[in-house]
Amino acid sequence: MAKDLEKECKKIKKENKQLKSDYEKLVSEIALLRTSIVSLSDGDFNVTIPQVDGELGVVSKSVGVLQATLKSLIKDSDMMNKEGAAGNLDVQIDSTQYKGNFSDITNGINSFATVIKETFLDINDKLDKVSNGDLSVKMTKEYSGAFNVTKTALK
16 A cells, blocks of 8 residues: 555656646746747837747747748838839739738728829829910819818819
């Protein structure tokens, strides 16, 4: 009976060691993932996301997908800014590569770029006619805000 009890104690000690090891690994993985998430929330999209297993691995993978999506959104936004600054108003972000609210963001950027483009085209058309002697030209499209100021100036 004493041998059986001793054997059972050794088994329990071994299991406890394994549980302690698993617990320490989990705490370490959570700490690494937490650090990465904090870095992401501070705007560091180049942080390394730890790859872990199990349920925490699902969280880790999702954070990695979020990171990749944000990087892509920044890249596309930078492209729109550079092209717009260079006078290329024909560019658009491919919104189909984004899901949910990310798609809403890209659609908003594209809509703004379209309004800018259409306004410039309208102004250019009217100025071209004026430069060719047609002083009866009027801007008839409806504009808001600063765009309306330009419309009013060209009346």
